Amino acid sequence: MAHTTLIQQKFHDPFVTAKGETRGSVDWRGLKTLWLNTGTLCNIACRNCYIKSSPTNDDLAYLTLGDVMPFLDEIDALGDGTKEIGITGGEPFMCPDILAIMEAILSRGHTLLLLTNAMRPMMRPRIREGLLALKARFGGQMTLRVSMDHYLEAPHDEERGTGSFAAALEGLSWLAGEGFRLAIAGRQALSDDDAKARAGYGALIRRFGLGIDPSDARQLVLFPEMIEGDDPPEITTACWSILNVDPSDMMCASQRMVVKRQGAARPVVTACTLLPYDAQFELGETLSEATAAPVQLNHAWCASFCVLGGGSCSA
Template identity: 65%
Template sequence: MADTHFPTEKFSHPDITAKGEARASVAWTGLKTLWFNTGTLCNIECRNCYILSSPKNDRLVYLSLADVMPYLDEIERLSANEVEIGITGGEPFMCPDILPIMEAILFRGHSLLLLTNAMRPMMRPRLQEGLLRLRRNGLAEKLTLRVSLDSHDQALHDAERGEGAFEEACKGLRWLAEEGFPVALAGRQSLHEDEAAARAAYGALARSLGLMLDPADPKQLVLFPEMIAQDDPPEITTECWGILNKSPESIMCSDQRMVIRRKGAARASVTACTLLVDDPAFELGHTLKQATAEPVKLNHPWCASFCVLGGGSCSA
């Protein structure tokens, strides 16, 4: 992902495309999902990780409970509706404050979607006991653990994540199933694979691990579109909504934001979505109020390939 190259004239002006057409933008419609990125450190280094997480990449540092609490307070002031909270990384279970962060979110009654690879960080005794304690205390009813897999095929998965990664993830999934935690899967659909075939294969894997999920349900099995290195997607113009029969309200940045903290930054900040953490044009302020004041201009290749054309969204 990091070596993606595009002609310099495309995606270079916030309002006008390279063809001189009006660039599409997405207005804020109200908060559906607030994401917290707990940092880019991860126990593995996936070959196609869009955010380049690894055991050494700490350009986004761990969030602390103190970073998270002001945003939970702001949600209560700004939104009268139920809000989904998402936690992503990196690998969230490496974050030192992950258990108190989860507890604070669930204690306030929010639904919580936590993205994990279900590998060694989650399987440490302290983390396992912490998850079980949340359940014993009645705080896990609105918790879903979404486990990412690069493929339902062991060889393809390990080619992305390293030898043994598939079996280690399966071990974590079996534990979650045995303990009765709600689990969803997030997989990649190969460019050469039919969606129905992919869902059937992931469903067979889930059943073999004891997971109770419906692979036909896009919330229980999320299949993300591939974002191809050196792809050259078209720029999205205001005319594209009608041509594609899509609405700006269906795009992730209409109702989602993500909280990050950069290495060396004095405080956390808010980005337009979960994908674009390295482009300063998509870092929108330090508060939700600041970060939702103006429409988001779709001035990045992934706005086209993942969201508008790919139909991707990270929330449940």
Template identity: 55%
Template sequence: MTIPAALPAERPPAKFRDPARTAKGERRAAVALGALRTLWFNTGTLCNLACANCYIESSPRNDALAYLPAADVAGYLDEIRRDGLPVEEIGFTGGEPFMNPDMPAMLEDVLGRGFRTLVLTNAMRPMMRHKDRLAALNAAHPGLLTLRVSLDHYGPALHDLERGRGTFEKTMQGMAWLMEQGFAVNVAGRAAFGHEPEAVLRAGYARLFAARGIPLDASDPVALMLFPEMDPEADVPEITEACWGILGKSPDSVMCASSRMVVRRRDARAPTVLACTLLAYDPQFELGTTLAEASRPVPLNHPHCARFCVLGGAACSR
């Protein structure tokens, strides 16, 4: 007698495929834009470093997001003014923003219009090439400009493992110069890097700041932001409409409830507005070419939405 082979088990539907429904058929959570408070500009994915785990895959060779020209920034600032949008803060990210030759001009435009401004940087040679103009802009617009310096770990060994040999000291030198010049500075680290509890990480950064004479409070979550790791292989749950009540969390606390990001793709004829700073390559998060078009709700249809924003509790702005 022949025993029939067992039928293969039916595979569950893949997660993060349908913007309206989860793999289990539940209604996927979506986040409405309550008010546009922070507008990010990605200055381009080119960077002076090739980190082991870059959120956006920046490197000295990745120009998938081209250098954003100053004229693009001016156009969106004009739209904010024309439509009376409640934007309070302008953020610049990359890549390394100071690789972009238009960065000083973009800062001058944004600061000249009175916006609070945040720049994410590794504080290395690209930034220092602009140090004279940067110092002049900070002096001309006191209290408006903040530099957030990427320092993945309080110890040079783990930081350099991520960013390359010798980068820790070069970043510390750049941060020391910023402090000497009176810039507002905060630090971005990685919460799970080295697998230390948050309290241990903050204590380590506190020792570093004290030893280097850096007047930052490592217990302050703004002065020292610790971002979750973005392991693309990790399995994360999909966020349903019911999750808000289960987690005791409001949709208003998620980045895309109050922010958008402008990018210019390589060879594109115009810039485009994305839902957030982390989802630079997924076309479903392209919301249009204007801020008005980009005001529609965002379905949380990506693992980063769960891992970073809802469950990780991270936000890129202050």
């Protein structure tokens, strides 16, 4: 009783909810996807960026090839085959070592899912030449997922800035014309419903000849919303059966993300892509350390994005 009276707000205690119930947690089930956050610097500042990326936010520093290699070596040491490696940011194509990192991943046989806004950083000649060279060698292993918050220009630009819709479509059209494997990421909250959103994106895809199937949830990903300060219910151990949700489907059951904090000597591993700043989700400096204990679902986004929203950043 004394313990529960100390709990004054939701998502406060890692093990007990505000109502005194046992908090839900997720056990490690084996690596499906390793994410690399190449840094929070971005060429734009979106209105609702969950990771606060912008042209001035360098809280997460650029990863170098040297930062990444020990994690690729650790995956090899697991001995259970190739994995999906995801790259996110910030805008990954601002990272100086991005092409070298991509080559290191692909040359080991892993599949690569890279998240980009497909704008000016990607369209620089050096990057385009490097992408074409990688496609020639590893085209079937590589997917570029482009962020298009909405299929109409006005709501997209309201989120990402005037001109961002046109710039992203220029990049998407170049990628499609060169035969890259593509996906689009949109936001559920900006669409009336799933069917209308897929129809709207489908019209855009056909108009620009992007070669994406809008009915395929891997090719057109509609993410649940994450808003700082939102107030979803806490997830308890009873929620799995009440909601008919399997904890093995949660991102933290099979995914981890590597980040490098500004000024740090080495990268660290976090529980998932969503929570790079929260210290309780920093799990160690190696994959082995970061998968040793269950992840306690002690954050609003664990509830709103993963458990209730059914979201996953992986393909």
